[in-house]
Amino acid sequence: MIARRLLVSVPLLFAMSFVVFSLVALIPGDAATTIAGGSDASPETIAEIREELNLNDPFLVQYGTWLKGAVQLDFGSSLYTKRPVSEELIERLPATTSLAAAVFAIVIPLSLLFGILGGLRPGGLLDRGLMFSTSVVVAMPPFWIGMVLISIFSVRLGWLPPYGYTPFSEDPLGWFTGIIMPAVALAAAGVAIVSRQLRAGLTDTMRSPFVRTAWAKGGDTRQVVVGHALKNSAIPAVTVLGILVGSILGSTVIVERIFSIPGVGTYIIVAVGNMDVPVIQATVLLFVVAHCIANLIVDITYGYLNPKVRAA
Structure with missing residues (x-):
């Protein structure tokens, strides 16, 4: 019974991880510009955020890269503190x-x-x-x-x-x-x-x-x-x-x-x-x-x- 429930949970977690990652795509306009502070943000800051979030890659490639890190408990670094998110969560x-x-x-x-x-x-x-x-x-x-x-x-x-x-x-x-x-x-x-x-x-x-x-x-x-x-x-x-x-x-x-x-x-x-x-x-x-x-x-x-x- 426990094994069956675990197997059912796997596709659910994959689906929810896709929804969670899609939060970036739901940001109106250019996500990097919005996160950087809007139109007043410097091009260097926008480029840095775009690189950090892999926004230059196709969407599914971005998701695959993020999911691979998430499975290994690597969620990247905070854009605000620059520290690994996993360390701050711990x-x-x-x-x-x-x-x-x-x-x-x-x-x-x-x-x-x-x-x-x-x-x-x-x-x-x-x-x-x-x-x-x-x-x-x-x-x-x-x-x-x-x-x-x-x-x-x-x-x-x-x-x-x-x-x-x-x-x-x-x-x-x-x-x-x-x-x-x-x-x-x-x-x-x-x-x-x-x-x-x-x-x-x-x-x-x-x-x-x-x-x-x-x-x-x-x-x-x-x-x-x-x-x-x-x-x-x-x-x-x-x-x-x-x-x-x-x-x-x-x-x-x-x-x-x-x-x-x-x-x-x-x-x-x-x-x-x-x-x-x-x-x-x-x-x-x-x-x-x-x-x-x-x-x-x-x-x-x-x-x-x-x-x-x-x-x-």
Whole structure:
């Protein structure tokens, strides 16, 4: 099953790499002139950019040259800093990776908790409260939640730093205090959406005949809910969790900027402002690969939760 999913991902990655590379072709007018700063740019600067991006070659030759380098993790050099893009990405990946890990460390346990609490007693007071709360949270964009958190916990209470990032290896406590607010801002909508999906699935599953049979055999709550009902209810929630990877990555671009985290999100915003095409291509391709890996993990999780998927 994993091999089949990997084979399906290969043509998808090729197609997406072509789309990402075509970003240069979508620039109106002469790409080198636009990137160099417009009609006021010197001919030497335009020629340098044209040479650096291989714009003198036919389009398919340009793509082939870029793809060959991308496969080897060579995305060229930044037009702004003149440093290799791969080196700058390696410097910034730990911040974004640790932020993503903190987000999912919040989303997964809280979604399980709220989904199970609501699904076991649908229509109850706790369930109605959770449904109302999650509906409100879904309507809040992550950047707005981030600014509210800064206003409360940094400006008014002074408990947490309003911006900045400390590597975990240097100061674990400093890392936690710097990462908790952006992680909560990104995780809030994910917790609301996934818990609602899990609650809906668990509500239906608890009415199934096999669950009633498990109760009749004398199973306790942990055995029936965790051992039987939860696995069958989790597939829709896992699907939504995989889809959320893309939205979380997109929101990371803004949230990292708000909290001054030197990650990939901040990197791509600066690159867009500077028309730094090699950086934009590399970071967008990185997001695409991350999304494909998330989908592969979702497919593997399907096979664990439902044996029929492994045999299909």
